[in-house]
Amino acid sequence: MKHSPQSLAVIAAAPQWQPAARELAQELDLPLLTETEPSRLEHPAYVLRRGDALQLCATGRKAPGPVEVDFVSGAAAHRRKYGGGKGQQIAKAVGVRSGFYPRVVDATGGLGRDAFVLCSLGCEVLVLERNPIVRALLADGLRRLREAAEQDAELAPLAGRLQLADDVDDSAGWLAGQAPESIPVVYLDPMFPPRGKSAKVKKEMVAFHQLVGSDEDADALLEPAYAACYYRTVVKRPRLAPWLAGKKPALSLEGKSGRFDIYTRHGVPG
Template identity: 50%
Template sequence: MAARQLAEELELRWLGIVKPKQVREFPVLLYMDDEGLALQLTGKGAPGPVRAEFVTGKMGYRREHGGGTGQLVARAVGLQKTRAQLHVLDATAGLGQDAFVLASLGCRLTLLERNPVIHAVLADGLARAALNIDCAPLVAHMQLEAGSSIDWLESAGKDAADVVYLDPMFPHRDKAALVKKEMQVFRQVVGDDDDSEQLLAAALACARYRVVVKRPRKAPAVAGPEPTTRLEGKSSRYDIYSIKALPA
């Protein structure tokens, strides 16, 4: 059985067939059903499953009706300033949503995800998307790798990617705030990223044109050099560290 084999590979306890809302001894489950691999918080009243979903839902809608290079993430990467196909390294890939948007706009993506559980969920989502006639050409431009982004960046060396994109987990201090279910799951599985400063330094040594860091809108910048400029949205912002001008 594929689910049991994956549990063994990830060194997770195999529970067999269960209903997440009836589970009490674990805060979050990794499980597989007819729709693919998912993470879900447990217990009564827990929100629904979290998947890496590119074909349907908000990512499917965004693929079909998105704002093109006018989208904030696209502007941060610099797609309005160049017609070149940029190689973007997403060093904190997560569920791959921003990477998929950039792939849909013509970028070539390398995705790094160090957490093995999140990596498995993302790999499952990409595999399912590759079977869809509309998504397959985009997924073909997305290469997922496992392991430490810092190690990858330090071994790759200078100019290994045109743009390095970072979206590290920000320490969550407001216990009263309600956050979306994806973030609730991520905090259970991943926790906070306490090496963001080291990751930024490695990214700046590796990127050819710029490093882009996504942050909550009111959060401080990652420790290190000051961003060259910022782009702000309603809930998040992008700190941009320019190294040299993008190609025309």
């Protein structure tokens, strides 16, 4: 676990959220504070704010905005509607095409953005996330997606295709425990140390990276991922980053700031 009790606590967004905040604090073994506004706190450095949405907030008066998982509105909704469909690089990398929407295990879930894109393209996606704080954010985002899907027929199939695995502390170990060639596609996007001067890295995401850290053991994912996949393992990397585990992929799809390295085993249906 990347955090310590001194660096993170739980607060309620309003008094009526106090019971839910208490339950979350017990579940994650974190302190529960009575304050409801992160800006009025100097310590700890971060809080999980339990309200309509679960938010990870930096504390202090000049803190950046909160981080939450939102599959329903904002950037996720815009990309779902206008993101380019099967023409997107991620779709090509995974092998999506008309009539073929492979099941994907996203073994480094993070905030679930790529998993949701793959769901919106028609893939069933199982998300693994070992960090308990990030997993709590993901579970909350998935809960709100399913609630919204009850009122929105467009979201209902997406909510049905997205699943979060329970309590996976070691993605490499989980993958190693799967039968050989049993997962159509394994998708890896290890947390990479952010470039501090990049204008594209929002302040709130810098805070997220600081709390969660980078995946120092990411290289250990490739071998069990490739052993478990049937069609391919896809690795998302910053454009200039080295190959994962130093292994050259069969092919790469390169964009302006990132690339997808593809390790093929069997060809996808044509």
